[in-house]
Amino acid sequence: MARRSNTDERRSQIVAALQAVMARAGYAGATIAAIARHAGLAPGLVHYHFKDKREILVALVDSLADYAHQRYASRAAAAQTAGQKLEAYITAHLAYGPDAQPDAVAAWVMIGEQSAHDPDVREVYQAALAAQMKLLKGLLRQRFAECGRRARRLDSFVAGVTCFIQGAFTLSTTARPLLPTAFAAPTLIAWVERYIEAEEER
Amino acid sequence: MARRSNTDERRSQIVAALQAVMARAGYAGATIAAIARHAGLAPGLVHYHFKDKREILVALVDSLADYAHQRYASRAAAAQTAGQKLEAYITAHLAYGPDAQPDAVAAWVMIGEQSAHDPDVREVYQAALAAQMKLLKGLLRQRFAECGRRARRLDSFVAGVTCFIQGAFTLSTTARPLLPTAFAAPTLIAWVERYIEAEEER
Numbered sequence: 001m002a003r004r005s006n007t008d009e010r011r012s013q014i015v016a017a018l019q020a021v022m023a024r025a026g027y028a029g030a031t032i033a034a035i036a037r038h039a040g041l042a043p044g045l046v047h048y049h050f051k052d053k054r055e056i057l058v059a060l061v062d063s064l065a066d067y068a069h070q071r072y073a074s075r076a077a078a079a080q081t082a083g084q085k086l087e088a089y090i091t092a093h094l095a096y097g098p099d100a101q102p103d104a105v106a107a108w109v110m111i112g113e114q115s116a117h118d119p120d121v122r123e124v125y126q127a128a129l130a131a132q133m134k135l136l137k138g139l140l141r142q143r144f145a146e147c148g149r150r151a152r153r154l155d156s157f158v159a160g161v162t163c164f165i166q167g168a169f170t171l172s173t174t175a176r177p178l179l180p181t182a183f184a185a186p187t188l189i190a191w192v193e194r195y196i197e198a199e200e201e202r
Numbered sequence: 203m204a205r206r207s208n209t210d211e212r213r214s215q216i217v218a219a220l221q222a223v224m225a226r227a228g229y230a231g232a233t234i235a236a237i238a239r240h241a242g243l244a245p246g247l248v249h250y251h252f253k254d255k256r257e258i259l260v261a262l263v264d265s266l267a268d269y270a271h272q273r274y275a276s277r278a279a280a281a282q283t284a285g286q287k288l289e290a291y292i293t294a295h296l297a298y299g300p301d302a303q304p305d306a307v308a309a310w311v312m313i314g315e316q317s318a319h320d321p322d323v324r325e326v327y328q329a330a331l332a333a334q335m336k337l338l339k340g341l342l343r344q345r346f347a348e349c350g351r352r353a354r355r356l357d358s359f360v361a362g363v364t365c366f367i368q369g370a371f372t373l374s375t376t377a378r379p380l381l382p383t384a385f386a387a388p389t390l391i392a393w394v395e396r397y398i399e400a401e402e403e404r
Contacts, residue, residue, distance in 0.1 A: 026316070109318065112315075113228065113315035113376070116376050122377075126379065129373075159380070159382055159389070160366065160389040163366050163369030164365050164369055165369065166369035166373055167365030167367065167369025174314045174324065175328050183355075183358035183361050184362075187358045187359065187361070188362065191362065194400040195392065195393055
């Protein structure tokens with residue numbers, strides 16, 4: 001494997017620093033100075049690698065999308081059935097574990113908020129979300145078939161699962177004391193299975 | 203009925219202006235100057251009624267919680283069964299209609315994000331959310347009984363419904379083009395009903 005270039009390493013370091021600072025202080029609070037301080041770099045070096053803060057944010061969206069996909073892929077590798085693959089998707093997003101990153105979840109929530117009023121951020125945020133929803137749609141279609149059920153209103157179902165996951169991200173960041181411990185993945189899996197089970201046989 | 207005082211009217215006007223400006227520009231972008239401009243008031247008058255921007259935000263959380271409760275109460279008034287009351291709760295949060303306020307939804311999303319790193323905002327945000335979850339828990343418990351089902355893991359179920367609703371708020375604000383039209387309320391109602399139906403009889 002080729003050695004990662006110094007530029008790649010510096011850029012990753014800066015992107016990771018934005019994630020950590022944003023998780024605590026929000027996007028508005030993540031100044032270039034604070035990002036540089038967290039990364040242990042001079043502010044000038046941050047400016048050398050990225051035109052502005054928004055460019056770091058765009059790189060962070062890519063890095064978070066990669067991270068979510070890696071978590072899914074490593075769980076899905078051991079899956080034999082469509083049901084196990086679907087469960088891998090849900091637990092990759094919602095389960096706690098040694099590969100969980102609360103900072104990543106908090107940063108994702110703040111990226112969502114930022115994308116509401118920043119078209120550049122919105123574009124990459126929506127593209128990342130669309131890729132996840134496409135993967136989920138394929139997994140759900142396979143699971144309907146495996147259960148011998150007709151897949152109706154699949155787009156609404158995909159959107160519903162995605163709402164649950166995004167809402168769990170938001171509430172675990174903003175209102176953790178109101179949530180039972182580790183409720184999210186088992187609750188969503190039970191919902192999805194019971195919904196499919198109640199569909200017409202094909 | 204007593205005539206609303208001029209102070210109350212001015213305060214409502216300022217709170218409504220924060221909601222409108224935040225929905226477009228985020229909390230960080232909602233300056234006192236922009237709020238005053240939107241309300242058609244002098245900035246000094248905003249400062250006369252509120253100590254700072256955060257105090258307006260706290261008043262906005264109360265006003266949004268009242269609005270959500272009014273939407274529920276007006277729908278629930280006509281409900282005969284526990285199922286209809288539960289449906290009233292879900293459609294009050296998720297259905298479009300003449301009483302829908304997309305600005306209110308966007309502002310709520312941004313309040314959530316702000317509450318992640320601002321303890322004063324978090325306190326009122328979590329209190330509003332806790333009151334909604336308490337109401338929902340009572341409605342779900344009644345619906346389980348009406349269906350002759352045992353209500354197990356009720357707190358996880360309440361948290362799940364709340365995640366779905368919050369996620370639908372976030373995605374309708376940040377990623378509307380990825381969502382089917384008006385999918386949210388019917389999808390959540392079907393999920394909830396199928397989940398309850400699959401529980402053990404009591």
